[in-house]
Amino acid sequence: MTETKTLRLPVQLPRGFDECERCAGRLTDSLLQLDGVRAVHVDFQHSTMTLTYDPTLSPIDEVEQRAEQVGIEIRERFEHKTIVLVGLDCPDCALKLEKGISRIPGVLWVSTNFASSRMSVEYEPARVDLDTIIRRIRSLGYDARETQVVPLTPSITFSSLGAPSTLTLVSGITLLIACALAASRMPSPAHVLFLISAVAGGFYAARGAYFSLKSLMLDMNFLMTVAAVGAIAIGDYFEAAAVMFLFSLGNMLEARTVEKARESVSSLMGQFPTQARVKREGGEELIPADEVHVGDLFIVRPGEKIATDGTVSDGSTAVNESSITGESTPADKVAGDQVFAGSINLNGSIDVVATTGAADNTLARIVCLVEKAQAEKAPVQRFTEVFGRYYTPAVVVLAVVVALVPPMLFHAAFRSSLYIALTLLVVSCPCALVISTPVSIVSAIGNAARNGILFKGGSFVETAGKVRVIAFDKTGTITTGRADISDVLCGDGMNESDVLSLAATVESRSEHPLAEAIMRAARKREIKPRSITYFQSLTGMGAAAKFDGETCVVGNSRLMDQLGMDTGKWSGELQRLQEEGKTAVLVASGRTIVGIIAVRDTVRETAKSALDQLRKLGVERTVMITGDNELAARSVACDLGIDEYYAELLPQDKVDIIRVLIERFGSVAVVGDGVNDAPALAAATVGIAMGAAGSDTALETADIALMSDDLGKLPYALRLSRGAMGIIHQNLVFSLAVIAVLILTALMGILKLTVGVFGHEGSALLVIANGMRLIRFK
16 A cells, blocks of 8 residues: 655755756655655755655655655765856857866766856765866866855956957957058058958957867867968968958957846846944944844945845835835835845835845845846757757868868869858858847846846746746735725614724734734724723634623624624625625624624735736636635636636645646646745746745745736736747747858858858847847836
8 A cells, every 4th residue: 555645854955956856866766765665756945755655665764764864965975056157258168168067077967058157067076176167167268256145246257358359459450451451452461461360350269269179069269260270271361360350359249248138137236235234232333234144133224225134123114125026116114024135225214133144135045046047048948059069060071071072073173162161161150049049038037037027947938928827826816815894884873983993992902814904994094992891802703892881792693693693684794795705794782783894805906907918918717726715716706807716725726726727728827925835836837926025935936936916027927938939939030041041152152251250240149139139128
């Protein structure tokens, strides 16, 4: 007999091990070696595993002990790091670096993303250290540094742009002078200047070609260098100089434009506060923000940035939280409210108790997640990289055939065949194709982050736009999760203020959520509770209190029936309120029911418009899944026009429904609060957490996190995803078309080498510019 158990793992793996499929596989393989264990699914994010096993063969204690032991072994044996790369100036360079680093003994896995200029590496510290990996990167012609948890200043990836820019300028000037001399029939000085121009423009290309040969992986630098040397060999000095100048100029422009896409993270880093005004020993001390610790009390004056996440202990103000939530409207803060690092205090002075350190605050986590997301490759990006990996060597072989076969078999002029082969080498490198996806993904993720939406990776940018069905949790997602008064019904001789006054007096001693709703309504109408001489809480039914010599009872109809009070005259109203999904609170004075206060969980103001926008975007079906009762669920679903609803569900019931929806429609997104709905979020094609600001669990569990409670961010996220995929498809089609045209004209012998370089570099720049439109997507 087998059972299915969900266990809490007894080991917490360090940062960097989450979402590591290899580590999950190592733990899974080890546990499957136990007798009776049938299947294992590991979720490192929640430190849980779902285990199918035979308890007669594998006791739980033994399984837990093995899990703990293997977890410790993984932690000690494997290390995961992200490295910032400096000088990564072409897509081929990323693949070359991957190959070079993967050859280091002890390196188990490496992935390099050109658009984000990041390398993720997994290695065994017992066999190789991070310094060795960084030294190898430098030996391959690039600089590198480990990412910092809390970068206080933006990093400039292309810090060495000055030298290439200078050499490009020298190449261009000497090329112009050489052309003028050649036109004046002064060939010898012109040839010398052409050579100087080629050397200046081709210095970094030749350097890259050397490292390319060293790593046994041919890239665009090698192909361009071969083309220039070949042009010189056949005496075409102008072509050699023009090729290297155009290539150098194209690389410089590509580097600058791609860096703008990478600045999406730098702009987030710019939000980091640098100082904090901490209260210590009766005075104030100005210290670096990264020295603030949990429990420190710090002061935030008007105009200052909040140093780290915390809770307001004194004062009130309005705070600009746009760096976190993307919302430009200031949020009012009073004692007890939560504030986030990087937010700007607009008017009042507040005292804040730090709840996190600099490395763990919300802004730091957002930056880490965005960097990680930009480094992750979308499926379409992996396809283009694999295509380029096999395509480029094939083109080199074709170029050799074109250079040698016609002269040898058909007595064609060798010079002409070599020129065609060199042109073919230049135009056929798929740079525009390889770069088309990563630049678009990085731009989309950066745009989303600035607007309070976190995509956890490029794959989710791709899949979000394909969603056909969206399932919503009700409480806290479609509704505010806070009970508010919707109706006040009055008996004979009573008005709303009288009924609220009686109810507020009784509920002033209660801590029930319905009591909070009544008290908020009373405060709004400036109704003050009276002095109570006796109070009794009636668990599950209501409360009673005595004041002004009379007893007043507030509760549900069951309580009134137990006390023998006649609810007959209110039965119609009670039925109506129930059908509308509202909770009825009856108010009795003495032995008479004098009124009813109806309370309901308020639907978010943005819910209706968000759902309407989703339908216009082509979402075929909207579904609501909730643990609330049938009548409440039906009421909300009818008000918003939701296509299907499922009520009174347990967490596992929600997962079952999501699986059924996936079978029916294929691609399903789930929107929830990221805590209670974690199982459903995990089961969906795309899990979307709402109101994730300040929530560790929401940031960790969801594939997409909406930082604010604004459902209007959801249609924007889907539009951005579809816009990104549209641009990626445009780039792919354009890149392939340009490559086809250039190769065809090169083989026909009608394409000049310089025109080929211009077409190659121009297509790459156009693809980058098109992808960067996503930075300004609105």
